[in-house]
Amino acid sequence: MKTKIKEYRARYNLTQEKLAEIVKVRRETILFVEQGKYVPSLKLAYDIARALKVKIEEIFFFE
Amino acid sequence: MNVKTYLFLRLLIIISLAMIVSNSIILGNFFLPVIAMIAAMLFLWASKKKVKAILHDEFDYKVAGDSARYSIFIYTIISAVLGIYFMANRGQNQNYELLGSIFSYSACFLLILQSLIFKYLRSKNYKNIKNED
Numbered sequence: 001m002k003t004k005i006k007e008y009r010a011r012y013n014l015t016q017e018k019l020a021e022i023v024k025v026r027r028e029t030i031l032f033v034e035q036g037k038y039v040p041s042l043k044l045a046y047d048i049a050r051a052l053k054v055k056i057e058e059i060f061f062f063e
Numbered sequence: 064m065n066v067k068t069y070l071f072l073r074l075l076i077i078i079s080l081a082m083i084v085s086n087s088i089i090l091g092n093f094f095l096p097v098i099a100m101i102a103a104m105l106f107l108w109a110s111k112k113k114v115k116a117i118l119h120d121e122f123d124y125k126v127a128g129d130s131a132r133y134s135i136f137i138y139t140i141i142s143a144v145l146g147i148y149f150m151a152n153r154g155q156n157q158n159y160e161l162l163g164s165i166f167s168y169s170a171c172f173l174l175i176l177q178s179l180i181f182k183y184l185r186s187k188n189y190k191n192i193k194n195e196d
Contacts, residue, residue, distance in 0.1 A: 020117070021117075024117055024120070025117060025120035025121070025122070026117050026118075026119075026120050026122070026123070028122070029120050029121070029122040029123075032122060038122055038125075040121070040122075041121050044121060
């Protein structure tokens, strides 16, 4: 799985820590999701998309 | 309370608990470690509630599930092998039969417990899904 979280984070000037705080997970989880090492639950994916003000399909890609 | 303070407190409690339990074993006291364990659990539970930061999330739960599965698998294999070994060589030492039984039955008990909890959790989730329908 690939993500565009990093790009969108940069756009909104959000750190991993800040995003983690918004979606109520640990910073390491954001890091693993960002690197594509962990496929998040639908709820977490939805929360991340909402925090970054985009649709889920715009930041998560399955190859 | 921040995460660092909580982790330091947790470490302190674990060290204290280990000291109390080991001393109680030496002294032959049964109630002291039980009381200490309950007190430690309550204290940790109360201090955990005061931590505002996220300590565990869905990724941790997934990793915990995977590690539990591997632990059960490894423990069962080792216990079964040791159980068979001790049972097969019970003629060499009179305690081997007892050891073999302990290893074999503990592996069986763990598997039964795991399957019961698995069935319970699955049926509970299934009921929740049915209720939502």
